[in-house]
Amino acid sequence: MxxxxxxxxxxxxxxxxxxxxxxxxxxxxxxxxxxxxxxxxxxxxxxxxxxxxxxxxxxxxxxxxxxxxxxxxxxxxxxxxxxxxxxxxxxxxxxxxxxxxxxxxxxxxxxxxxxxxxxxxRSTMTSFGPTLLAKVLGLNETQESSLGLIFYFADKHGLPLLDLKDLIAVIQYLTDNPEALKGIGGLSAQTAGVILRSLINFQAQGADAFFGxxxxxxxxxxxxxxxxxxxxxxxxxxxxxxxxxxxxxxxxxxxxxxxxxxxxxxxxxxxxxxxxxxxxxxxxxxxxxxxxxxxxxxxxxxxxxxxxxxxxxxxxxxxxxxxxxxxxxxxxxxxxxxxxxxxxxxxxxxxxxxxxxxxxxxxxxxxxxxxxxxxxxxxxxxxxxxxxxxxxxxxxxxxxxxxxxxxxxxxxxxxxxxYGTAVDRESAYEMLSARLTPHAPAPTAPAETAERPRERREEARERPGEKSTLEGVLGSPAFRSLARSAASALGKEITRSIFGTARRRR
Ligand SMILES: Nc1ncnc2c1ncn2[C@@H]1O[C@H](COP(=O)(O)OP(=O)(O)OP(=O)(O)O)[C@@H](O)[C@H]1O
Ligand SMILES: [Mg+2]
CATH class of the missing domain: 3.40.50.300 (P-loop containing nucleotide triphosphate hydrolases)
Known part of the structure; x- marks a missing residue:
């Protein structure tokens, strides 16, 4: 023709x-x-x-x-x-x-x-990014940009968001610590709460399988x-x-x-x-x-x-x-x-x-x-x-x-x-639950808790009430070294693309 x-x-x-x-x-x-x-x-x-x-x-x-x-x-x-x-x-x-x-x-x-x-x-939460996640959760534009701020906060503080419970832990931390929340301009406690509930819902539907x-x-x-x-x-x-x-x-x-x-x-x-x-x-x-x-x-x-x-x-x-x-x-x-x-x-x-x-x-x-x-x-x-x-x-x-x-x-x-077997490496959830006071509740099943390194659980128990502000916790030498090792395992730098996705430097 x-x-x-x-x-x-x-x-x-x-x-x-x-x-x-x-x-x-x-x-x-x-x-x-x-x-x-x-x-x-x-x-x-x-x-x-x-x-x-x-x-x-x-x-x-x-x-x-x-x-x-x-x-x-x-x-x-x-x-x-x-x-x-x-x-x-x-x-x-x-x-x-x-x-x-x-x-x-x-x-x-x-x-x-x-x-x-x-x-x-699977994708890690960090890599999936806020734009796509907002779409999955059906968030509105305000909530979408708030989610962006939460990711930015985690990226900046070397909190690896590998799975859903990492993101949930970070938001729980923020909602439990008004000062930290205030530090992120433009994120209201109410919106953080809405995002948190929708993530917990998502998790309850079995979404853990897809992220990590x-x-x-x-x-x-x-x-x-x-x-x-x-x-x-x-x-x-x-x-x-x-x-x-x-x-x-x-x-x-x-x-x-x-x-x-x-x-x-x-x-x-x-x-x-x-x-x-x-x-x-x-x-x-x-x-x-x-x-x-x-x-x-x-x-x-x-x-x-x-x-x-x-x-x-x-x-x-x-x-x-x-x-x-x-x-x-x-x-x-x-x-x-x-x-x-x-x-x-x-x-x-x-x-x-x-x-x-x-x-x-x-x-x-x-x-x-x-x-x-x-x-x-x-x-x-x-x-x-x-x-x-x-x-x-x-x-x-x-x-x-x-x-x-x-x-x-x-x-x-x-x-x-x-790819056959999922692994659960140390990331934001473990870091926050290890270093923080009982203000940051463990968001997932007991089975997960049992798998956490023993020392860290004991550390958390030994020092209740310590460091109630984010800077205090994130600034502590122990946390910093933890954050460093996790961040380098993840790829040093997190840069977000036009799509808000991130990729580790391979
Ligand atoms: N190029 C082709 N050669 C031979 N048979 C075909 C061809 N295209 C379609 N058919 C026949 O039509 C049937 C329906 O085609 P197909 O499943 O590709 O439709 P579809 O547009 O994908 O439908 P749906 O929107 O329901 O997925 C096939 O099972 C096959 O029998
Ligand atoms: Mg078809």
């Missing part, structure tokens, strides 16, 4: 459809070199978004590009198993001019905090197999499906951390990683202005670090205009037009496409399953003509992999020894 003949390597999306018939000689493709210019996969439920993602991920992997994707429903685990030939698959392959054979891709399975199948993925060490090193998403195929990292989310705010902000944390850690490389021949952000409406919905600005900026800047981001959602309307404007490739599956709202969304979608000879409003409601309206960036960076496309079928399994396949992948993973 004119406009889709590229010189360099490309991903094969499928074949052009004219009057309902696919023409196998008219290939629709995306240049590999343009995969860092981001994209959008949209469409109503059941129209083929996930299969598009699967088919694209496979091809990226085959061309040596690592992929990250979130598996919302468990159906993407099929990437780990070869697809099964069927009449439908064979017919589609003929329609799009493909020689199809069932092929598995190299995969790595992750889970949030070890909930569900997969290598546990060992923290995930996002460089582990950039792996390539010895035979040159990109590893597809699949974050299995079915077990935490009822916590959309949690997993969407976690995806953002991964992206922000990658952004922080990767050097600039300009526009490479092929991306270093392609990151698929599924159910993207969850990320943007109810987001504060600051949060949206941070996403926009991260997406804009991460391109020159060689990372492509593809948002997957129902309609382009789910994505803020500033972000949408940066998405070079568009794979738009069918939309419904049942309700007046649907009709509005449809019109809005049409308005985001370059002009073409199609009546898009009509075409978009008539696309078949596994078909899409496509426009991508050509190798010169200009948008390609809008093309009605019948998409290729994935070569891996179009259903979840056998659970035994996933389990086997996890138990034999080289990452399991690194």
């Amino acid at each position: 004119k406009g889709y003949d590229f010189e360099g390597p490309a991903l094969e999306l499928g074949a052009l459809v004219t009057d309902g018939r696919a023409d196998p000689s008219q290939k629709i493709r995306i240049p590999l070199a343009m995969m860092n210019r981001h994209g959008l996969v949209a469409g109503a439920t059941g129209t083929g978004k996930t299969k598009t993602l699967q088919m694209t991920a496979e091809q990226l992997s085959a061309q040596g590009v690592p992929v990250f994707l979130a598996d919302m429903k468990g159906d993407l685990s099929g990437l780990a198993s070869p697809g099964v030939a069927s009449d439908r698959v064979t017919a589609r392959a003929a329609e799009v001019g493909e020689t199809w054979s069932g092929t598995a891709s190299p995969t790595e399975f992750f889970s949030l905090g070890g909930i569900g199948e997969g290598i546990p993925l 060490e060992p923290e995930f090193d996002t460089h582990d998403l950039l792996r390539v197999t010895p035979d040159g195929r990109g590893v597809i990292s699949i974050l299995e989310l079915p077990a935490v499906q009822d916590r959309p705010q949690l997993f969407s902000t976690f995806l953002m944390w991964l992206l922000a951390d990658l952004f922080e850690g990767l050097p600039e490389i300009g526009d490479p021949d092929k991306p270093r990683l392609v990151f698929f952000f599924d159910e993207a409406h969850l990320l943007f919905g109810d987001a504060s202005k600051a949060f949206l600005q941070s996403i926009t900026q991260t997406v804009r800047l991460i391109r020159s670090k060689g990372v492509g981001v593809f948002f997957v959602t129902q309609t382009p309307k789910d994505v803020p205009a500033d972000v949408l404007a940066q998405l070079g490739s568009r794979v738009q599956h069918a939309l419904r037009a049942f309700t007046p709202q649907d009709a509005k969304a449809l019109k809005a979608t049409v308005s985001t496409f370059p002009s073409s000879s199609y009546d898009l409003e009509e075409l978009l409601t008539q696309l078949g399953i596994g078909e899409a309206v496509v426009t991508v960036l050509s190798e010169t960076g200009a948008p390609t003509p809008v093309a009605w496309t019948r998409l290729r079928a994935p070569r891996s399994l179009m259903a979840p992999s056998d659970p035994a396949v996933v389990r086997q992948a996890v138990t034999t993973s080289p990452l399991l020894p690194k």
